[in-house]
Amino acid sequence: MKIAEVSERYHISIDTLRYYERIGLLPHVNRGENGIRDYNELDIRRVDFIKCMRGAGLSLEVLIEYMGLVQQGDATIETRKEILMEQRNLVAERLKEMQKTLDLLDHKIQVYENAILTKEKLMAQTKE
Amino acid sequence: MKIAEVSERYHISIDTLRYYERIGLLPHVNRGENGIRDYNELDIRRVDFIKCMRGAGLSLEVLIEYMGLVQQGDATIETRKEILMEQRNLVAERLKEMQKTLDLLDHKIQVYENAILTKEKLMAQTKE
DNA sequence: CCTTGACCTGGAGTCACCTCCAGGTGATAC
């Protein structure tokens, strides 16, 4: 799968995909003999994972560390689990905060809605 | 309430509070005659709101626009409601994504946990 | 009086994360 396709499918710009590779987040993607990237199953799964984690706010720094450990094999499983647990907790916290904010937003929208209705009623009365 | 107290209470640095004022996010805070900021009830509520919204990922740009409309009074209620609804939907989307990511993280952690247990069992067997 | 400390200002610097660009290669289409 070539880079443009991956870019399209995951809504990550081509530049960003190349950038991720440069900073060592994505291990070097296989190339055709012309030097053109050709993403395989594994590469794609990695992109998917990164996209997902970035969406939840994990930093590139943490992801680079994690991906590096994955490359190093079984000996790093404990560390990787630690990292994921730590990040999981951060995500869970953010989630709770966002839920509260969402509720607040809904409340405020409701208040505005009422204000608008009241305003309209007043206008109608003025017309009578 | 002076700036250091506000900073402490909301975990926003003093520099950031001043910065928010400079860019027009926070309307000018009242000052004592010595020129020192003295946050009143309303100022504090605004800081609280901003903190909350920033936590959910709303951009400074949107918040500046919204706060500006609030300053302009009742005529802008409809617009403000529109803005909040738009942002509410963005937050709701992010929330859903994060929930999915959280589930994925929990799953991966579980997989690692199992891998670790298996590894330990193998070690024990080797000892026998 | 002088120092300390909390505040003030405008402007510059930093950080994370991209995004763009100039210049180059190699395959396909006319």
Add this chain to the structure above:
DNA sequence: GTATCACCTGGAGGTGACTCCAGGTCAAGG
């Protein structure tokens, strides 16, 4: 055979959101 096109590279540029700094004011304490 040359033009177009999708890709390549390394490096520079940009953006959002702070964060720091030098230099200054003022009040209170020793």
